[in-house]
Amino acid sequence: MLLQKIIEGIEIVQGKEISIFNLKERDNFVCDYFVVCSGSTKNQVHAIFRSIQEITIEELKEKPWHVEGLKNGEWILMDYVSIVVHIFQKKARNYYNIEQIWKKNGTVYI
Secondary structure (H helix, E strand, O other): OHHHHHHHHHHHOOOEEEEEEEOOOOOOOOOOEEEEEEEOOHHHHHHHHHHHHHHHHHHHOOOOOEEEOOOOOOEEEEEOOOEEEEEEEHHHHHHHOHHHHHHHOOOEEO
16 A cells, blocks of 8 residues: 555656566565656655655655655655655666666566
8 A cells, every 4th residue: 555655646746767676575675665766857856755755644644764865856765664765866867777776686577
């Protein structure tokens, strides 16, 4: 249910290029899923963050355990313990290329 609400929060504000990595089958990972998405500007990245936070708090009474990157808005990380959300501006997403890193590790896309 949390994963669905996170995706819904991204889609409400037109977040792009949503990727979901299922880490449940992997040993020694601290979360079940990574969610990666893009916003085209700093403002949109912040809007995606707010949308996810609002929908998860209002509908599930869940808020992130930890958040990083709010100041610069190039890459915001939201840690819900079982799910970690990465919200990137396009340039930062291309630079860090975390999808490619996880593909090499055999992670499954959903």
